[in-house]
Amino acid sequence: MSRDEGDLLNEKIIDDLIQYDEENASDIKAEFDIDENNISDEETELDTKKDNFETKSEFYKDEISDTEEITDIPATEIEDINYIEDFAENIDENDYDENVWRSEKKGTKTGIIIGIVAGIIAVTAFIGIDSGIIGRYKDNFAKNFSNIFRNFKSDNQTAVIEQPQTADAQYRADAKSNTIVSLEEAVKTEFAVYKNGIVFANMNHMTYLDNTGNIVWETDTAIVDPILKASGNYILLAEKNGNKICLYGDKKLIYDTDDPDEIIAAELSSAGDVVAVTDKSSYKGGISVYNKSGARIFSWAAGSSMVISADISAVSRCVAVATLNTENTAGTTVHLFDVNRTGSYADINIENTVVFDMKFTGDLLTAFGDNRIAGISASGRLLYDNIFENEQLTHSAIDDKGNNLLAFDNGNIPMINMYSKNGRLKANVTLTGVTDFIDINGKNILYNLGRDVYFGKINSDDIIKYTATMDIKRLLITSNNTFIIVYSNSIEIVTI
Numbered sequence: 001m002s003r004d005e006g007d008l009l010n011e012k013i014i015d016d017l018i019q020y021d022e023e024n025a026s027d028i029k030a031e032f033d034i035d036e037n038n039i040s041d042e043e044t045e046l047d048t049k050k051d052n053f054e055t056k057s058e059f060y061k062d063e064i065s066d067t068e069e070i071t072d073i074p075a076t077e078i079e080d081i082n083y084i085e086d087f088a089e090n091i092d093e094n095d096y097d098e099n100v101w102r103s104e105k106k107g108t109k110t111g112i113i114i115g116i117v118a119g120i121i122a123v124t125a126f127i128g129i130d131s132g133i134i135g136r137y138k139d140n141f142a143k144n145f146s147n148i149f150r151n152f153k154s155d156n157q158t159a160v161i162e163q164p165q166t167a168d169a170q171y172r173a174d175a176k177s178n179t180i181v182s183l184e185e186a187v188k189t190e191f192a193v194y195k196n197g198i199v200f201a202n203m204n205h206m207t208y209l210d211n212t213g214n215i216v217w218e219t220d221t222a223i224v225d226p227i228l229k230a231s232g233n234y235i236l237l238a239e240k241n242g243n244k245i246c247l248y249g250d251k252k253l254i255y256d257t258d259d260p261d262e263i264i265a266a267e268l269s270s271a272g273d274v275v276a277v278t279d280k281s282s283y284k285g286g287i288s289v290y291n292k293s294g295a296r297i298f299s300w301a302a303g304s305s306m307v308i309s310a311d312i313s314a315v316s317r318c319v320a321v322a323t324l325n326t327e328n329t330a331g332t333t334v335h336l337f338d339v340n341r342t343g344s345y346a347d348i349n350i351e352n353t354v355v356f357d358m359k360f361t362g363d364l365l366t367a368f369g370d371n372r373i374a375g376i377s378a379s380g381r382l383l384y385d386n387i388f389e390n391e392q393l394t395h396s397a398i399d400d401k402g403n404n405l406l407a408f409d410n411g412n413i414p415m416i417n418m419y420s421k422n423g424r425l426k427a428n429v430t431l432t433g434v435t436d437f438i439d440i441n442g443k444n445i446l447y448n449l450g451r452d453v454y455f456g457k458i459n460s461d462d463i464i465k466y467t468a469t470m471d472i473k474r475l476l477i478t479s480n481n482t483f484i485i486v487y488s489n490s491i492e493i494v495t496i
Contacts (some may be wrong), residue, residue: 003354081291114226131224175466176481179213179493187473187488190228192235194495199235200491201226207235211482213493219251227263232270232314234292245274245290255294261286269314269360277310287321289339298339305333313360318378320365322355330354334367338382346380361402361421368396373404375423397440405440407447416447418458427458441477448472455483455496462496 099390183189189202197210203225207218223246227238235248243258245266254272261278264285268274272292280286285307289298298319305323319337321344324330332355335344353369360366363378370393375383388408395407402421408414414431416438431449439446446455451472458462474486478493485492 065448085282111444156298175464176495178495180490181209181213181493182490184489186486186491189486190226191474191476191484191486192228192230192236193476193478194230198476198484198491199228199230201228201237206235206251207249209491209493210477211493211495217251221244224255227266229266229268231268232272234268234270234272236266236274238266238274238276245272245276245294247272247290247292247294254292255440257294257296259288259296261288267308267311269312271314271317273312273314273317275310275312275319277307284323287319289319298337300337301428308332308355309358311358311360311365313363313365313378315360315363316378318358318360318363318365320358320367320376322358322367324354332367332369334358334365334377336376348376348380348382350374359398361398361400364402364421366398366402368398371395373406373419373423375421385460386419386423386425395435395438397438399441401442403440403442405445407435407436407438409434416445416458418445437472437475439475439477439483442480444477444480446475446477446483448475453483453485453494455494466494466496468492 066495117261163488168358183200186204189200191198191200194208196376197208197216199206201207201221201223203293204221204223206220206221206226206228210216220236222244222377223237223239225240225242227236227240229236233249234254235250237246237248238244241262241264241473243260244256245259245263246256247254247268259276260337261280263276264279265277266274274290276288278286279290280301283301284303284305286299287307287310288296289312291297300321302321302323305325308322308324310319310321317339319339321335321337323333323335323412325333329352332350333352334348334350334355336346336348337344350367350369350372352370355367357368358365359368364383365376366374371391372385372393372397373390374385377383391408391410393406394409397405403426404419406417406419408417414434415428416431416435417428418426418440420426431447433449435447435449437446437448443457444455445458446453448454448468451470452467453466453468453472453475454463455466455477468485468487468494470487470490472485473488474484476484476486478484482493482495485494
């Protein structure tokens with residue numbers, strides 16, 4: 001800053017301080033509730049010097065022109081003037097709005113604003129000066145300054161300190177209806193979302209229940225220990241650790257066939273194709289593919305690597321198989337097959353990851369690993385690869401549109417991430433505890449913390465908290481406003 005600019009700023013500050021008249025000074029003094037009885041003799045001396053300075057400033061203001069310097073101020077006041085000049089050198093001129101300082105409003109609000117600014121000026125100066133009369137009061141001022149502002153009140157505004165929300169304050173706790181359906185040994189029953197409700201299967205029996213709790217149909221089956229999948233208009237039942245595969249259209253049995261190998265897992269496409277992961281004799285594992293008529297149209301045997309999971313696209317009928325490699329470190333290779341060809345046409349290596357599940361959405365394959373999720377096209381191109389280096393993936397869910405929901409333990413901080421079909425992080429939320437079950441359907445998510453169930457749009461005011469009556473064994477979303485809670489001996493249908 002040049003000398004001329006400094007002189008002009010000094011004059012402006014002096015002029016502004018003069019506007020701070022005795023009436024406003026007394027108002028602020030009352031607002032800050034200063035106890036004059038506690039002022040020491042030395043503080044009284046300082047106030048006297050201040051009054052002398054303000055009185056003489058009136059004279060100096062009249063005598064100083066735009067180009068004249070302050071040269072004839074008595075030596076006793078030089079220390080106070082130097083304080084103002086030193087402070088002015090460190091003030092941004094934008095902090096002083098002349099229109100505010102020269103405002104015609106003389107009410108309490110103006111006095112308060114000026115008082116706050118004056119207080120800040122005083123604090124800054126006191127902190128920066130360790131000698132002289134100001135220095136002697138620095139320690140005492142520092143002790144009392146916080147108390148002054150703590151007791152500050154405004155006639156026009158009330159200071160409101162926002163209290164942190166409790167974990168439940170942001171959630172609604174209402175439900176439109178709830179229906180409990182008795183189901184013996186529900187904990188041993190398999191469930192799948194189907195049309196406008198759920199289908200569930202246990203030993204030699206299968207039932208379809210709508211969202212109102214009504215039984216739409218039920219039927220006997222030939223499956224004792226079922227693997228249950230539902231997609232589109234089809235329902236798959238396969239015998240766990242057995243050979244039998246059954247395809248249904250509603251309650252109607254479309255086919256019943258036996259695979260030559262023991263079935264470990266199975267998946268179903270909305271086109272009615274079935275891919276079964278098998279424990280193939282003399283091999284590390286294998287797969288079998290059946291069309292909706294029950295014909296075995298493709299099979300493959302793994303040599304040195306174990307088959308972990310498999311799925312089939314309803315669009316291109318591309319078959320994806322994940323195998324576990326353990327030669328050096330645990331890793332996964334995803335093999336892509338055409339059901340009309342014998343060998344894989346693409347192999348994607350995913351190092352240092354165990355892919356425990358895969359799901360096709362159209363021709364996009366989502367691979368869920370212990371430390372990442374990856375998106376792979378039907379042509380074998382890696383579309384995205386989200387790696388979680390510091391988080392431990394504990395649960396995963398995917399809906400028919402390819403939206404993903406992942407639960408993590410991030411250094412003992414539980415959290416949930418929501419991803420779009422293309423792998424983009426759409427939202428996340430930090431939990432107050434570890435969740436046991438999650439599900440997703442479009443924009444709605446479902447998870448639990450103990451017996452408390454949370455359902456709705458992630459990070460929104462629409463999410464509800466519903467407390468279950470018993471320990472939860474599973475959660476499923478069946479519509480935009482309905483979810484299912486599975487207990488050990490019953491199921492509860494909750495509509496919001």
